Amino acid sequence: MKAKDLMIPLQEYLRPDNTLKEATNLLRTAQRGEEKIGVKALPVLDDSDKLVGILSIGDILKAVYPSYMYLMDLGAFTWDGMVEAFTRKAADKKVEEFMTRKVITVKEDSTLMDCIDQMLKNNIKRVPVLDKENKLVGMLYERDVFYTITKIMLEENSANFQGESLKFNEKDRGKK
Amino acid sequence: MTQEVVAASQVVTGSSFWTATAIFVLVYALIVFEKIHKTILAIFGAALMIVLGIVTQEDAFNSRDLGIDWNVIFLLISMMIIINIMKPTGVFEYIAIKSAKAAKGKPFMIMAIFSVVTAVASALLDNVTTILLIAPVTMLICQALEIDVVPFLITEALASNIGGTATLIGDPPNIMIASKAQLGFMAFIYNLTPVIIVVLIAYVITIKFIFAKKLHVRDELRQRVMAMNENDAIKDPVLLKKSLAVLAITITGFVLHGMLHFEPATIALFGAGLLLLLSGEKKPHYILAQVEWTTLFFFMGLFIIIGGIVKVGLVKLMAVKVLEITQGNLFGTTMIVLWFSALASAFIDNIPYVATMNPVIIDMAKQLWPDVSGIHLLHHPDLMPLWWSLALGAGLGGNGTAIGASANVIVMGMAEKTGNPISFKKFMLYGMPLMIESVAICTAYVWLRYYVLKI
Numbered sequence: 001m002k003a004k005d006l007m008i009p010l011q012e013y014l015r016p017d018n019t020l021k022e023a024t025n026l027l028r029t030a031q032r033g034e035e036k037i038g039v040k041a042l043p044v045l046d047d048s049d050k051l052v053g054i055l056s057i058g059d060i061l062k063a064v065y066p067s068y069m070y071l072m073d074l075g076a077f078t079w080d081g082m083v084e085a086f087t088r089k090a091a092d093k094k095v096e097e098f099m100t101r102k103v104i105t106v107k108e109d110s111t112l113m114d115c116i117d118q119m120l121k122n123n124i125k126r127v128p129v130l131d132k133e134n135k136l137v138g139m140l141y142e143r144d145v146f147y148t149i150t151k152i153m154l155e156e157n158s159a160n161f162q163g164e165s166l167k168f169n170e171k172d173r174g175k176k
Numbered sequence: 177m178t179q180e181v182v183a184a185s186q187v188v189t190g191s192s193f194w195t196a197t198a199i200f201v202l203v204y205a206l207i208v209f210e211k212i213h214k215t216i217l218a219i220f221g222a223a224l225m226i227v228l229g230i231v232t233q234e235d236a237f238n239s240r241d242l243g244i245d246w247n248v249i250f251l252l253i254s255m256m257i258i259i260n261i262m263k264p265t266g267v268f269e270y271i272a273i274k275s276a277k278a279a280k281g282k283p284f285m286i287m288a289i290f291s292v293v294t295a296v297a298s299a300l301l302d303n304v305t306t307i308l309l310i311a312p313v314t315m316l317i318c319q320a321l322e323i324d325v326v327p328f329l330i331t332e333a334l335a336s337n338i339g340g341t342a343t344l345i346g347d348p349p350n351i352m353i354a355s356k357a358q359l360g361f362m363a364f365i366y367n368l369t370p371v372i373i374v375v376l377i378a379y380v381i382t383i384k385f386i387f388a389k390k391l392h393v394r395d396e397l398r399q400r401v402m403a404m405n406e407n408d409a410i411k412d413p414v415l416l417k418k419s420l421a422v423l424a425i426t427i428t429g430f431v432l433h434g435m436l437h438f439e440p441a442t443i444a445l446f447g448a449g450l451l452l453l454l455s456g457e458k459k460p461h462y463i464l465a466q467v468e469w470t471t472l473f474f475f476m477g478l479f480i481i482i483g484g485i486v487k488v489g490l491v492k493l494m495a496v497k498v499l500e501i502t503q504g505n506l507f508g509t510t511m512i513v514l515w516f517s518a519l520a521s522a523f524i525d526n527i528p529y530v531a532t533m534n535p536v537i538i539d540m541a542k543q544l545w546p547d548v549s550g551i552h553l554l555h556h557p558d559l560m561p562l563w564w565s566l567a568l569g570a571g572l573g574g575n576g577t578a579i580g581a582s583a584n585v586i587v588m589g590m591a592e593k594t595g596n597p598i599s600f601k602k603f604m605l606y607g608m609p610l611m612i613e614s615v616a617i618c619t620a621y622v623w624l625r626y627y628v629l630k631i
Binding site (some may be wrong): 068 | 264266269270273308309311312313315316319320403404405408409411553587593594
């Protein structure tokens, strides 16, 4: 199994000069796979369609979170309405300001173990897949890797289950 | 003195003199350009000094005059360990929130109280540590009050440099001076703390004139601050009690270290060791990793580089030149040291500056009193005002510009990150006059205390 066999081909993406307002809307409506709506991250491509970053829900949270709060334990001293105020200020800021620039990627021919290696070592749940020309062709999600593992486990035991569970799983994969 | 000048100029002929001078000048120049990290420059420069045979490895690692001053390194390490253990207890958040409430959420009162708290904390802790502890709370409170945080950040950075100058442990230059000149904790308290208190009072009055009228907030926003409960800050009351007890023991130890015949670093190391033990920490890795090794390696590298230029006689040459300019007039020399240190520290890092000036002052003393040596030379009554002027100039001078002190650099960085960048010019507009005011007060103090009253 290779990265390209499991990835979801590239559909939606952002440009660096999109606003966070546009970005959140796309995160909300973008499709992952055939049926699932809403994604937790979107790749950011520049004008020449080169992958320059990735914007995740976490990055959106960071956009409304004052960086000084990382330095001390101040959560107990925040007030109601603080997030609302910061969100209003962040809405028109640009994606490039908050996207993660150092993107961990895999090649379309990377083995599945290589993909898991990158996910675990970098603590990421999705990884952009690049073709030979370093063009973004899709996204590989942790959940899809998990489904593959599930499938293998159930196949090993299929002598008992007679493939019944396997069918259930394939059906499940598309929907959930 | 003419003989000494000849002796000094004779050193110039050696090739090792030029090698060491070149390394020193190059490293310092590159530090100013900031293209390569200063710690990398210091480590590489130090390695060059040894590889090129200017100083031996033995000198570099083990000589107090030519090598790494472990007294400074261990004092810094130990204080960093104590703070790293204390930080998660929430005590610093507690103090800051309590201060803001004591000010009743009134903006200028917050500014004044935060400045004083910052100054006092800086006198006991490293300035950078203090700023990293007070600035985040300041930003939160300014956001709650919906006022511009920039004046608060600038006044705190300035206050931290003022407070840091007050004690032996307040600021790395003072630690270096204390170690080189073998001056105790109480000597700093007697000689520097009184004038710093005056400087701080004058400072608060001055910022009142500058900022008080401009700062206004609506009452309902003040309620946001008054609604904060400082007790929520305390995360680990048991560790807090242990930490405060150890801090009290450590500070008492500093006060008594002369009587106990311990170096300050011994006291600090004891405090750090005791708190590590009492904290019940199973794995000290995290606490030790949090020690600012980058800063410490910068110090180590610098000490070796300075050792090199001491050994080849460059420092002696500098000392002779300074005395030539002042014609051996001690009051004149003191004033030059005070003001030159202030101006130099406004533009360059005061740590390498003081690292260079320490041996220069010792060499000046050797020129002036060739028959005296050891502690009698270091503590020659006529030399003392020079040490204090160096400490005051280097400590307060940092306030002159945004790059003058690490605390300033940190608030600039924080302000930029939160979308309120402070320009170099804006910082200087406040910093430079306030720095000149403080050094002027010190001028009067040094003159009055050491040359008129002679106490």
